[in-house]
Amino acid sequence: METLRDLVFPPVCANCRKVGQQICSECRQQIQWVIKPICSCCGRLVVSDQIVICDACKKRPLPLEQIRAATVFTEPISTIIHKMKYEGAFGLGRVLADLMVSAWNEWIIPVDMVAPIPLHPDREKKRGYNQSALLARWFSQQSRQVYAPDLLRRTRFTVPQVGLNAEERAKNVQNAFAVDGCQLNGKHVLLVDDVCTTGSTLAAAAQVLLETGAVAVSGYCLARAM
Numbered sequence: 411m412e413t414l415r416d417l418v419f420p421p422v423c424a425n426c427r428k429v430g431q432q433i434c435s436e437c438r439q440q441i442q443w444v445i446k447p448i449c450s451c452c453g454r455l456v457v458s459d460q461i462v463i464c465d466a467c468k469k470r471p472l473p474l475e476q477i478r479a480a481t482v483f484t485e486p487i488s489t490i491i492h493k494m495k496y497e498g499a500f501g502l503g504r505v506l507a508d509l510m511v512s513a514w515n516e517w518i519i520p521v522d523m524v525a526p527i528p529l530h531p532d533r534e535k536k537r538g539y540n541q542s543a544l545l546a547r548w549f550s551q552q553s554r555q556v557y558a559p560d561l562l563r564r565t566r567f568t569v570p571q572v573g574l575n576a577e578e579r580a581k582n583v584q585n586a587f588a589v590d591g592c593q594l595n596g597k598h599v600l601l602v603d604d605v606c607t608t609g610s611t612l613a614a615a616a617q618v619l620l621e622t623g624a625v626a627v628s629g630y631c632l633a634r635a636m
Contacts (some may be wrong), residue, residue: 464607474627479630481633491633503541524602531621597625602631
């Protein structure tokens with residue numbers, strides 16, 4: 411079925427529009443992968459292996475075991491993520507999640523379940539899908555992790571984080587999440603999101619999971635803004 415569909419409607423590269431693949435080989439080669447040295451906590455790139463924890467984490471420790479990401483949030487990934495989130499290109503979820511699967515061996519964290527960062531119902535209804543759930547579902551399936559799609563819910567509408575500084579981002583998502591009836595005692599939860607910038611969204615979600623019984627929370631994102 412997919413082969414027939416591709417013959418009739420051949421896929422187009424989400425970045426350069428070349429016909430043939432959702433991300434063509436040329437654009438794929440331009441993707442910047444996150445490689446060490448990185449901060450052991452938030453996963454930011456650092457200049458030396460001698461730096462274990464970055465200055466941002468020293469100033470504002472996050473309630474997460476660690477945050478890791480597959481790629482650096484720069485071109486062409488930034489354009490492709492924008493198309494998935496804001497231009498209805500939900501079909502990119504699988505190919506982008508494959509990038510996360512490819513990088514997972516570098517960052518493997520022993521976890522008990524994988525959960526996406528939820529959207530507020532109004533925003534998800536308008537968009538038609540939750541891009542983080544698209545990534546988390548396929549990543550969980552391919553990496554053979556337990557998927558918990560409804561572990562978290564968004565309890566209030568928040569403005570987009572784009573354009574806010576670290577302090578504003580933290581305040582914007584404070585008390586924005588709740589756990590829906592799941593036994594978390596002793597569990598290590600892996601939160602999946604599309605982009606991590608300051609880690610504020612992951613931190614707000616992690617805080618409520620820890621308060622509900624999780625023993626640890628980590629984050630894994632498609633892209634890390636540096």
